[in-house]
Amino acid sequence: MSNLSKSMFINEAAYQEALAEERGTTKAQHFLMKAALYFEQRPTKGEDSAHWANVYNAKNCREVAEQYGYLLEALHECAEYFDRFADAEFTQDGPNPNVEMTLLQSVTRAIDKAEGR
Secondary structure, X not given: OXXXXXXXXXXXXXXXXXXXXXXXXXHHHHHHHHHHHHHHHOOOOOOHHHHHHHHHHHHXXXXXXXXXXXXXXXXXXXXXXXXXXXXXXXXXXXXXXXXXXXXXXXXXXXXXXHOOO
């Protein structure tokens, strides 16, 4: 449960930004949440189709941000698993990594990229 309150912020966007920071979301997830807020607040000039486009765009942004989080969590779990079995034999030609070491390196690169590092 968050210790943040909406009344602590000047607007909804600032509140959402602080929540994202507190939850440790990635830059991509934070961007998607900001995009959702934009669509929710975007004027439609009374047009019904524009209203529903905004509703669905906001919904899609939030769903993608949530799925991104699940995928990132799964990648972290994979990295932990592979780390337990990762090993390399050292020969005169240099290190010869096992399959788990190779997979750990791939998963770690994917996590770094997803987290913006």
